[in-house]
Amino acid sequence: MSITSVGVVGSGIMGTGIAEVAAASGHQVIVRSRSGASAEAVRVGVARSLNRQIERGSRTEAERDEILARISVTTELKDLADVDLVIESVVEDLTVKLELFEELHAVCSEHTILATNTSTLPVVDIGMATGRPGKVCGIHFFNPATAMSLVEIVHPITASDETIAAAFEFARACGKEPVEVEDRAGFVVNALLFPYLNSAVRLLERGVAAKEDIDAAMVGGCGFPMGPFALLDLVGLDTSVAILDALYEEHREPQCAPAPLLRRMVAAGHLGRKSGQGFYEYKRR
Numbered sequence: 001m002s003i004t005s006v007g008v009v010g011s012g013i014m015g016t017g018i019a020e021v022a023a024a025s026g027h028q029v030i031v032r033s034r035s036g037a038s039a040e041a042v043r044v045g046v047a048r049s050l051n052r053q054i055e056r057g058s059r060t061e062a063e064r065d066e067i068l069a070r071i072s073v074t075t076e077l078k079d080l081a082d083v084d085l086v087i088e089s090v091v092e093d094l095t096v097k098l099e100l101f102e103e104l105h106a107v108c109s110e111h112t113i114l115a116t117n118t119s120t121l122p123v124v125d126i127g128m129a130t131g132r133p134g135k136v137c138g139i140h141f142f143n144p145a146t147a148m149s150l151v152e153i154v155h156p157i158t159a160s161d162e163t164i165a166a167a168f169e170f171a172r173a174c175g176k177e178p179v180e181v182e183d184r185a186g187f188v189v190n191a192l193l194f195p196y197l198n199s200a201v202r203l204l205e206r207g208v209a210a211k212e213d214i215d216a217a218m219v220g221g222c223g224f225p226m227g228p229f230a231l232l233d234l235v236g237l238d239t240s241v242a243i244l245d246a247l248y249e250e251h252r253e254p255q256c257a258p259a260p261l262l263r264r265m266v267a268a269g270h271l272g273r274k275s276g277q278g279f280y281e282y283k284r285r
């Protein structure tokens with residue numbers, strides 16, 4: 001099946017980015033958030049991102065207006081009833097996602113594919129919470145969704161080949177390079193990335209080097225575009241702890257047990273860029 005309309009559930013970092021990517025590639029997009037203010041914040045966030053592209057000369061004002069016109073927002077899940085594809089991108093918490101997918105199954109048309117943007121959680125469980133596990137898969141975008149070319153298409157054992165083919169077609173239509181991955185905690189990228197990020201926090205805890213020096217070392221020594229602390233702040237420390245918890249739960253590997261400092265920072269509300277304070281300080285916009 002070909003996907004022309006997309007519902008996005010969740011208005012955080014990833015929901016906003018996915019809404020922009022889908023609308024910029026010609027899809028009709030409807031974003032559902034729990035409050036009117038945060039739903040509206042998605043349109044503001046997308047407009048800000050498009051304005052930056054205009055400043056850089058990679059977009060025209062007419063294109064911005066067309067893209068924004070394709071995005072509508074709602075606080076009602078039932079407004080997503082007729083879309084071809086829903087991409088869920090709410091907090092990385094299995095209980096929350098299971099409840100949401102049960103509701104999505106109840107409100108969405110039979111033909112709708114239900115996808116999760118989870119970073120680590122078992123997609124099979126999410127599928128089994130619905131009455132349509134054959135139509136549930138993972139479509140895992142990377143942050144920032146507008147800039148990163150990879151999309152992991154997560155294939156739980158319950159998903160049909162048609163669902164996976166439609167997810168591939170959608171990701172390609174968004175200008176992304178999809179790869180198929182099995183439904184294992186962390187899939188490919190986060191299974192490799194998060195033990196590294198967690199190890200960086202442990203180095204810091206042991207006083208091996210300052211965070212700025214660890215970041216500079218990985219940029220200068222490995223050619224990474226940013227160091228581990230800048231990346232943890234970009235991902236969000238609450239999301240990072242949730243990812244590590246899920247990796248540890250499944251693999252029981254010590255390097256996946258969240259470093260204590262990460263949990264303390266989350267408890268203090270130091271979530272990274274999104275809260276204005278993480279390993280570094282950020283100006284709130």
Ligand SMILES: NC(=O)c1ccc[n+]([C@@H]2O[C@H](COP(=O)([O-])OP(=O)(O)OC[C@H]3O[C@@H](n4cnc5c(N)ncnc54)[C@H](O)[C@@H]3O)[C@@H](O)[C@H]2O)c1
Pocket residue numbers: 010011012013014015033034038089090091092093096117118119120140141142143234235236239274
């Ligand atoms: N941050 C990243 O780098 C990244 C990258 C890829 C995938 N993801 C995944 O995307 C999803 C969202 O992450 P994010 O970074 O956008 O997080 P975020 O913190 O920016 O946004 C989370 C969203 O979930 C909503 N939410 C919180 N509790 C909820 C509840 N009980 N019911 C319904 N909605 C609720 C919030 O209102 C917000 O809209 C997660 O599954 C995460 O693992 C994150």
